[in-house]
Amino acid sequence: MRLIGLAVVLAFSLFLAPLAGEAQTAGKVPQIGYLVLSPLADPPSAERTAFLEGLRGLGYVAGQNIIIQYRSANWNRELLPDLAAELVDLKVDAIVAVPGAVEAARDATKWIPIVVPGLADPVENKLVTSLARPGGNITGTGAATTAEMSGKHLELLKEAVPKLSRVAVLWNPATQGASRQLREAQSAATMLRLTLQPHEVQDPHDFPRAWSAMTRSRPDALLIFVSPLLTAYRPIIVEFANKQRLPTMFGVRADVEAGGFISYSADLADIFRRAAYYVDRILKGAKPADLPVEQPTKFELVINLKTAKALGLTIPQTLLLRADQVIE
DSSP: HOOOHHHHHHHHHHHHHHHHHHHHTOOOOEEEEEEOOOOOOOOOOOOHHHHHHHHHTTTOOBTBEEEEEEEEEETTTTHHHHHHEEETTOOOSSSEOOOTTTHHHHHHHHSSSSSEEESSSTTTTTSSSSSSOOSSEEEEEEEEOOOHHHHHHHHHHHSTTOOOOOEEEEEOOTTTTHHHHHHHHHHHHTTTOOOOEEEESSSSSHOOOOOOOOOOOOOOOEEEEEOHHHHTHHHHHHHHHHTOOOOOEESHHHHHTTTOSSSEEEEEHHHHHHHHHHHHHHHTTTOOGSSSSSOOOOOEEEHHHHHHHHTTTTOOOHHHHHEEEOOO
């Protein structure tokens, strides 16, 4: 009888063992990395807030049933490879790499899924094989193509400033896709009968040279390409442009909220909120290679009426009526 009892206990124990393992796996709190080039603001930026809201909408609460490992390079690009390596060493379940930090995440791992909120021209930049089937460990929400945005930016600037003729362009050739964006902008400028005056800024020390050149050439407006470096020096750009009475066209809402003139872009909050969906799918077993890159569906036109008045500009009513936000 004792032998039979031992056999029953042993069999029962063997039956429970896999269940215990499954329970332990099921009880594991997922861990994701969040890698950014810019500083982590406190309170969080609108984009990071939208991402956290997206997670909450899917049932995840940071610090409770999901752990977020934040890593910020504080604008020091050289720190990004080490920060990405730290996240890989932590064996996170996924890495959310904000544009500016994507290449560092890609170079650090080929197996940990990488979600990017705002993939700009990912096929051309060889980050994914195709939008429908990314094919590697990178996926995420797309951003409007540089071709679309370059033409739209100049069209809106021309509509806001009808007498527009010469447009200075502030751009960083080191930013991925920037050279193509400049080509597309030049093509759009030809159609709109505008003359572009490009000024390269790859280093903070390039700003004085660009300011001096613009002061001499006296353009009618300034178009600023989206770039981590140019975002970092937003206050300097806005101050110079407003002092020179130059209407500015930016690619991010926050630039206009900081005193710029006008911006047109995909809705970044919506893009970051949607990135949470990708994280959720990956945590539930989906492979990034099979998750299509979604293109943005929401765009926003933001106009700073206070800046327009300071520049002596009268915005056409038709443009004001189309604006998603007018800052007064």
